[in-house]
Amino acid sequence: MIDTRDVIAFFDRLAPTWDAGMVRNEAVIASILDAAGVVPGAKALDVACGTGVLIPDYLSRGVEHVTAVDISPKMVEIARSKFGQNDRVTILCDDAQEAAFGVFDCILIYNAFPHFSEPEKLFENLSRQLKSGGRLTVAHGMSRERINDHHRGGASHVSYGLMPARDLAALMAPFVAVDQVLSDDSMYLVSGMNRQP
Numbered sequence: 001m002i003d004t005r006d007v008i009a010f011f012d013r014l015a016p017t018w019d020a021g022m023v024r025n026e027a028v029i030a031s032i033l034d035a036a037g038v039v040p041g042a043k044a045l046d047v048a049c050g051t052g053v054l055i056p057d058y059l060s061r062g063v064e065h066v067t068a069v070d071i072s073p074k075m076v077e078i079a080r081s082k083f084g085q086n087d088r089v090t091i092l093c094d095d096a097q098e099a100a101f102g103v104f105d106c107i108l109i110y111n112a113f114p115h116f117s118e119p120e121k122l123f124e125n126l127s128r129q130l131k132s133g134g135r136l137t138v139a140h141g142m143s144r145e146r147i148n149d150h151h152r153g154g155a156s157h158v159s160y161g162l163m164p165a166r167d168l169a170a171l172m173a174p175f176v177a178v179d180q181v182l183s184d185d186s187m188y189l190v191s192g193m194n195r196q197p
Helices: 004-021 026-035 055-060 073-083 119-127 144-152 165-172
Strands: 043-047 065-070 087-095 104-110 130-140 177-183 189-195
Touching: 004 073, 026 087, 026 104, 026 130, 026 189, 043 055, 043 165, 055 065, 055 073, 065 130, 104 119, 119 130, 119 165, 130 165, 165 189
Parallel strands: 043 065, 043 104, 065 087, 104 130
Antiparallel strands: 130 189, 177 189
């Protein structure tokens, strides 16, 4: 089992150089945000936000508010230095597997899922924070194979690897009605809607 303390230490160590190493595929990110239901007026939860790499995307899409959470204090410190003065942004340091942050139209876990030690607990907790018809999405901006190759290096002790998308869909199915499953050479995405009234 992944030790949460190891995850925190790992990302705290990487935080100062995180933005410099960021690679973005704008078309893929746009597709992910479309699928995740990031639309004008939405209240969004960005899980494992890191240094806030997607916060400008949420804001440019006209969300009402974005709550961004990460378990790494150093990542959160950097995100707050960039976006902490924006009244449409709240940045929290907490464990998304356990904490409650509010009620949201869309919840997105971007480029982070293999680092969660208890995915069922994560989905159960997050699904309780979705509005009726709200959307929970797990996505990566590259292929499953590339993610797993990347994590076999220095991140192997803090990553379970990225499971096949169909397996993730089955894992999410008790909590949301999964209606989007995609895994190809450019991206990985599983998304579902809150079926509760």
